[in-house]
Amino acid sequence: MKYIEVKTSNKAYKIYIKNNIAESFCDYIKENIGKDCMIIIITNEKVHGIYGKKIKDIIGKEYETKEIILNDGEKYKNIDTLKYIYSQLLDFNVHRNDAILPLGGGVIGDTAGFAAATFGRGMKLVHCPTTVISQIDSSIGGKTAVNFERVKNIIGCFYQPDLILTDPEFLKTLDEKEIINGLGEIVKYGLVFDFQIVNDILSFIENAENDKDRLFDIVNDTRFNEIIYKCARIKAEIVERDEYDLNERNLLNFGHTIGHSIEKTLGFNKINHGQAVAIGILCAIEISINLGYLSKKFMKKILDVYDILKLPKCILKSDADAIMDSLKFDKKFSVGKNKFILLKDLNKPVIYDDLDENIIRNSINKHISHV
Ligand SMILES: NC(=O)c1ccc[n+]([C@@H]2O[C@H](COP(=O)([O-])OP(=O)(O)OC[C@H]3O[C@@H](n4cnc5c(N)ncnc54)[C@H](O)[C@@H]3O)[C@@H](O)[C@H]2O)c1
Structure with missing residues (x-):
């Protein structure tokens, strides 16, 4: 299957992008990080409400699985949330060999990624991005952080994940505001690196009849992969x-x-x-x-x-x-x-x-x- 390999100074990892890959998460986790570990899913209440049960059931079939459910929103990307994650990880008696699996957008990925980087001096990390921004950008490259006082992302570190599992199916439940959010970042890629990306997106909706749904048409189009x-x-x-x-x-x-x-x-x-x-x-x-x-x-x-x-x-x-x-x-x-x-x-x-x-x-x- 088509994947992207990222080779960094101390880790090489794969990014798999495929519809319904969520159904086979265990296979990918086994192949890339092993089987003898606990998986701690970190998500927020909104994403948990839509996908929590499904993903826990899938992973729970083969792994001991725990969940940490956070409040939703950028304002919770902070040290208090980290403290909550750390105390949950202590309660679960996790070890460095265990893996954190952030299930959500960039806020969850950045916060849970920082927790994975720092708890026990570094746990395994399997990103499962569910927004456009997290699938095209924030899950890749190891930047983890929380905000502190007035300053965004000021407390953080570089910590590369062990695996990224990207399922475009997740995008189907995003609301329009979040699609727009992601399109802004795509325009950035288009302007700086390759404008064909923007032209491609425009071509998906060239013949869109229904103005109201045109942004949903973009992320629902299989060409969006x-x-x-x-x-x-x-x-x-x-x-x-x-x-x-x-x-x-x-x-x-x-x-x-x-x-x-x-x-x-x-x-x-x-x-x-x-x-x-x-x-x-x-x-x-x-x-x-x-x-x-x-x-x-x-x-x-x-x-x-x-x-x-x-x-x-x-x-x-x-x-x-x-x-x-x-x-x-x-x-x-x-x-x-x-x-x-x-x-x-x-x-x-x-x-x-x-x-x-x-x-x-x-x-x-x-x-x-x-x-
Ligand atoms: N680490 C990096 O390199 C990097 C790069 C870019 C952005 N970021 C960070 O990423 C964050 C923004 O990420 P974001 O845009 O993903 O925002 P977000 O994580 O706040 O998610 C946006 C909203 O979508 C909801 N959501 C997530 N997945 C969903 C789904 N599948 N269906 C329905 N709702 C869903 C979330 O609950 C939230 O309400 C910022 O904190 C930014 O600083 C980090």
């Missing part, structure tokens, strides 16, 4: 070349510098990651126009794509100064300098250090709506 595969492969190749995010991996942060600041300023509950990144991408394009790299025509073309994919183009009634302030807490702002990923042209990204603050502020202002 190829999009997941392409994005996952891009990410895997970059991780192999720059595991610790010292250089090329920074390119994946296109749109994220301002995106993260928007998330922090508005509050993690008001806007989701993908929406914030979608606006961050427009700001990065705006800055690239300002520096003479891109044309306004380019922006128009991207805004048209945003309309088709229902991506947000501006944030409501916000304050550019507040967003600028929170930029200073961003990890991508190193030693007082900002680091931006811009585009010199389509699929020609560039890492830009120390941009003029006014250029950044103007780009944000253009994407704040005051009505």
